[in-house]
Amino acid sequence: MTDLPPLPASSLRLRLDAEALAANWRTLDAMSGTARAGAAVKADGYGLGAARVAALLAKAGCQDFFVAHWSEVPDVLRHVPSSRIAVLHGPMSAQEAEFAIQAGVRPVLNSLDQVRRWLGSGGGTCHLMVDTGMNRLGLAMADLGDALLDKLDIDICMSHLASADEDVNQNEEQLGRFAQVRAAVRARRYSLANSAGIALGSAYHADLTRPGLALYGGIARPELAGRIVPVAQPEAAVLQIRALEPGEKVGYNALFTADRPMRAGILAIGYADGYLRCWSGKGRFALGGREVPVLGRVSMDLTIVDLTEMPECREGDWLSAIYDLPQASATSGLSQYELLTLLGRRFSRQIGF
Ligand SMILES: *Cc1c(COP(=O)(O)O)cnc(C)c1O
Numbered sequence: 001m002t003d004l005p006p007l008p009a010s011s012l013r014l015r016l017d018a019e020a021l022a023a024n025w026r027t028l029d030a031m032s033g034t035a036r037a038g039a040a041v042k043a044d045g046y047g048l049g050a051a052r053v054a055a056l057l058a059k060a061g062c063q064d065f066f067v068a069h070w071s072e073v074p075d076v077l078r079h080v081p082s083s084r085i086a087v088l089h090g091p092m093s094a095q096e097a098e099f100a101i102q103a104g105v106r107p108v109l110n111s112l113d114q115v116r117r118w119l120g121s122g123g124g125t126c127h128l129m130v131d132t133g134m135n136r137l138g139l140a141m142a143d144l145g146d147a148l149l150d151k152l153d154i155d156i157c158m159s160h161l162a163s164a165d166e167d168v169n170q171n172e173e174q175l176g177r178f179a180q181v182r183a184a185v186r187a188r189r190y191s192l193a194n195s196a197g198i199a200l201g202s203a204y205h206a207d208l209t210r211p212g213l214a215l216y217g218g219i220a221r222p223e224l225a226g227r228i229v230p231v232a233q234p235e236a237a238v239l240q241i242r243a244l245e246p247g248e249k250v251g252y253n254a255l256f257t258a259d260r261p262m263r264a265g266i267l268a269i270g271y272a273d274g275y276l277r278c279w280s281g282k283g284r285f286a287l288g289g290r291e292v293p294v295l296g297r298v299s300m301d302l303t304i305v306d307l308t309e310m311p312e313c314r315e316g317d318w319l320s321a322i323y324d325l326p327q328a329s330a331t332s333g334l335s336q337y338e339l340l341t342l343l344g345r346r347f348s349r350q351i352g353f
Contacts, residue, residue, distance in 0.1 A: 010348035038064030040212030097121035157187035164196035236269035251296030274342030
């Protein structure tokens with residue numbers, strides 16, 4: 001390999017407010033009452049960088065961390081004791097069970113098959129997920145009486161709420177089934193609530209809550225507005241500024257045509273970075289407290305904005321995407337979860353606002 005000079009600074013950055021992240025965890029931990037709040041750091045810490053997010057949350061006092069895939073273990077393991085990392089997808093093979101044992105991380109067992117596999121591999125302390133009505137991952141309620149479960153040393157016995165962000169009967173139905181789970185399964189700790197579940201009240205808190213979205217600034221339920229603060233801010237540099245004459249067309253398929261002399265700024269962000277085409281003609285960017293609209297279609301690596309009313313903006317300046325999660329979700333049609341986890345690998349992820 002040839003020796004490369006150091007890489008030039010990125011023209012795309014995701015600023016992470018470390019204080020806000022810690023504050024959100026403390027808020028959710030306090031809202032969890034006598035339960036402790038853990039943290040879902042799957043999907044690369046909801047797109048913000050799992051290693052960094054885990055380090056900051058551990059420093060804030062968080063002890064229990066949840067990932068989905070085995071491949072997500074190494075990033076978190078740099079900052080968290082292995083026994084405090086739970087892998088939600090569970091062991092699908094003897095090799096995966098062996099990985100958990102060797103790495104010292106705890107698998108979440110989701111079926112009697114996974115229970116058998118874990119016990120057959122020599123097992124050890126594990127977690128158990130029971131399905132209380134979402135019909136996603138988890139042991140069926142009908143399997144709760146199985147004698148195999150008595151052989152497990154279960155740290156966290158958990159279930160997951162399907163509709164905690166809504167006021168629907170399903171929440172109470174799941175809470176009722178979870179009471180049956182608790183009566184049937186011996187475990188050190190019980191856990192039910194995600195971010196939205198925390199806001200449903202103390203009946204849902206058990207021993208440990210598992211917030212994800214709200215840690216990263218998402219407003220999972222109206223009760224969290226005003227308490228949860230934004231954490232992530234995507235920013236892109238202006239690569240080029242060009243003058244448009246009336247009648248000139250802008251971007252792929254000429255979705256925008258200038259109707260007067262205009263000034264267009266070309267930003268180093270596109271759908272490959274998670275700034276999807278749904279922002280075409282709808283998105284907004286800001287500089288110094290003033291906002292400008294996206295012109296025409298978002299392309300793979302570039303987005304064009306109208307700088308006509310921002311004559312002071314120069315090539316190389318940084319513009320911030322307007323990315324208030326609840327509002328951006330309403331505008332784009334993407335969920336707050338998607339808005340975060342879509343943010344791609346070309347962002348330089350840095351701490352500081
Ligand atoms: C993703 C996930 C969470 C976190 O959910 P949020 O809605 O992001 O708070 C908690 N528990 C399980 C099992 C999950 O898969």
